[in-house]
Amino acid sequence: MNPRRKKRLAIVSSVLIGIGAIAGLVLYALSQNIDLFYTPSEITSGKKETGIKPVIGQRIRIGGLVVPGSVKRDPESLKVSFQLSDMVMPIVFNEGDPVVTVYYEGILPDLFREGQGIVANGTLAEHPPTGLSVEASEVLAKHDENYMPTELAEAAGQKHEKANYTPEQLNTK
Amino acid sequence: MWKWLHPYANPEVSYHLTNKLLPWFSYLAAIFLSIGLVWALLFAPADYQQGDSFRIFYVHVPAASLSMGIYVSMAIAAFSSLVWQVRLADASAAAMAPVGAAFTAIALITGSAWGKPMWGTWWIWDARLTSELILLFLYLGVIALHSAFEDKNLAGKAAGILTLVGVINIPIIKYSVEWWNTLHQGSTVSKLGKPSMSLDMLWPFIFCFIGFSLLVGVIICLRFRNEILARNSIRPWVRELVEQKTQ
Numbered sequence: 001m002n003p004r005r006k007k008r009l010a011i012v013s014s015v016l017i018g019i020g021a022i023a024g025l026v027l028y029a030l031s032q033n034i035d036l037f038y039t040p041s042e043i044t045s046g047k048k049e050t051g052i053k054p055v056i057g058q059r060i061r062i063g064g065l066v067v068p069g070s071v072k073r074d075p076e077s078l079k080v081s082f083q084l085s086d087m088v089m090p091i092v093f094n095e096g097d098p099v100v101t102v103y104y105e106g107i108l109p110d111l112f113r114e115g116q117g118i119v120a121n122g123t124l125a126e127h128p129p130t131g132l133s134v135e136a137s138e139v140l141a142k143h144d145e146n147y148m149p150t151e152l153a154e155a156a157g158q159k160h161e162k163a164n165y166t167p168e169q170l171n172t173k
Numbered sequence: 174m175w176k177w178l179h180p181y182a183n184p185e186v187s188y189h190l191t192n193k194l195l196p197w198f199s200y201l202a203a204i205f206l207s208i209g210l211v212w213a214l215l216f217a218p219a220d221y222q223q224g225d226s227f228r229i230f231y232v233h234v235p236a237a238s239l240s241m242g243i244y245v246s247m248a249i250a251a252f253s254s255l256v257w258q259v260r261l262a263d264a265s266a267a268a269m270a271p272v273g274a275a276f277t278a279i280a281l282i283t284g285s286a287w288g289k290p291m292w293g294t295w296w297i298w299d300a301r302l303t304s305e306l307i308l309l310f311l312y313l314g315v316i317a318l319h320s321a322f323e324d325k326n327l328a329g330k331a332a333g334i335l336t337l338v339g340v341i342n343i344p345i346i347k348y349s350v351e352w353w354n355t356l357h358q359g360s361t362v363s364k365l366g367k368p369s370m371s372l373d374m375l376w377p378f379i380f381c382f383i384g385f386s387l388l389v390g391v392i393i394c395l396r397f398r399n400e401i402l403a404r405n406s407i408r409p410w411v412r413e414l415v416e417q418k419t420q
Contacts, residue, residue: 009256016337023341027352035354036299063354109293111222119356140292145361146369147227149218 037063037119039086043132044098054124061121062100062134063087063142068114070099079105087117101133111141118142182259184401185410191398198394202387209380217377229287231378234362235385237280240308241343243273243389247315248340251333263329264404266336267319268396272389274312281305292356300349301357304342311339325404 027034038047038060046053054060064084071082083099102120112118122136180186213231220227247269254262284302285295296302315332322328350359361369362378370378405411 005257012252012255012337016340019338019341023345027345031352034300034352036297036356037354039354063356109291111291113222138293140294140297140356142356143223143291143358144369145359147230147361147374148221148371149374 037061040064040084040100041086041098043100043124056124056126058124059122060124060134061119062102063117063119064100066112066114066116066118067099070101071114077105078107079103080108082118084118084120100131101127102136102139103133104136104139106139108139109141111143112139116141117144182261184261184264184405184408187261188398188401191394191401195391195394195398198387198390202384202391205380205384205387207384209377209382209384213377213381217374218371220374223291226287226290229283230361231381233280233283233287234378235382236276236283237305238382239385239389240273240277240280240305241346242386243269243276243393244308244312244336244339244343247273248336248343251329251336254329255333255337260326260329260404261401263325263333264400265393265397266315266329266332268393268400270312270315270319270332272392272396274309274316276389277305277309277312281309297356299355299357300353301346301355304346304349307342308339308346311335311342315339 038054040062042048043054043060043062062084065087067083067085071080073080081101081103083101085097085099102118102122104120104122119140119142120134120136121138121140122134125133125135127133181190210231214228217228217231219225247266250262250266250269253259254266281302284305288297289295314335318332318335319328322331349355350357362375402411402414
């Protein structure tokens with residue numbers, strides 16, 4: 001390589017490395033803020049590294065798995081409540097895990113079911129019997145990266161039933 | 174390797190190379206895409222949760238990974254153009270940018286169409302979606318810079334610098350779903366070890382992916398060829414070519 005090319009190579013590479021380092025540091029500094037949501041344990045005990053904890057009345061997003069058996073629907077309206085626990089792999093639900101109850105009124109996304117990952121948007125509130133709750137204005141389903149044909153899923157004991165709404169329920173909205 | 178690569182820095186040699194490659198790319202792309210898409214859209218089993226909506230996966234994932242792949246190749250071209258001043262590298266980067274922008278747009282649009290029924294929203298500002306949108310803006314910036322200057326060398330230099338700066342975005346897109354909490358799911362196919370997909374769903378994907386990659390090859394070859402001719406229009410070999418064609 002002749003000296004001019006060597007010089008250009010050095011300049012271009014050092015600029016690239018410099019930008020890479022800057023971007024890395026910026027992202028590291030922002031890393032907690034880029035998270036889309038709080039997990040239930042982060043709401044109850046604060047973020048792992050910074051200890052930041054959302055306060056009551058704050059608008060937050062919460063993400064977690066719907067605890068099986070916790071979904072309660074009001075038969076007269078679209079009101080629904082369910083509990084979220086941390087998303088951990090493999091999926092296990094223990095008694096003592098931190099859970100946050102979510103209250104919502106509206107039609108849930110197609111993928112909503114027990115054991116499904118959910119992201120809900122709303123205000124944090126105190127709810128004496130169960131601890132903390134979120135009054136959600138929006139509930140989004142988080143799909144995981146697993147794709148399975150129906151037969152295989154049934155064989156593995158996974159079932160997905162869509163929520164069935166009665167006409168009266170749909171009329172309330 | 175340099176000795177082997179060196180002749181292709183000559184526009185005429187490269188032009189004839191694209192002519193030779195083009196039929197291969199076109200026929201293979203047609204074969205792979207027709208097998209892959211028919212298999213994926215009609216015969217692959219439906220997903221246990223999403224039903225038939227998951228089939229958008231077969232377009233979305235190839236488009237998204239190609240949008241990143243094209244960007245990396247564009248960056249390699251920009252790098253060699255800045256360091257070794259290979260003029261053809263600029264031409265190839267200019268040929269690749271609109272293709273990459275189109276695939277980024279396809280990935281964003283298909284993802285959004287899937288997100289509405291599955292997640293419940295068209296768009297969310299999570300790390301994956303936002304960084305992919307930034308990729309689209311980078312492509313648009315590169316295209317704009319390529320056409321902003323009368324002098325093609327100057328344009329190539331400006332666009333090349335933007336391309337190289339934007340490379341930082343690629344690992345961010347790739348690892349966004351691992352580094353941060355996002356609504357977007359983690360990667361299915363490119364996971365180390367076992368892909369999280371059953372084999373009768375994975376095989377059509379492989380065909381689609383190869384098919385779309387070859388299609389990108391076809392489009393880039395066509396655009397690169399035009400770019401070479403446009404940039405060398407005063408050279409004698411291009412004139413000869415035109416005269417041969419018109420006779």
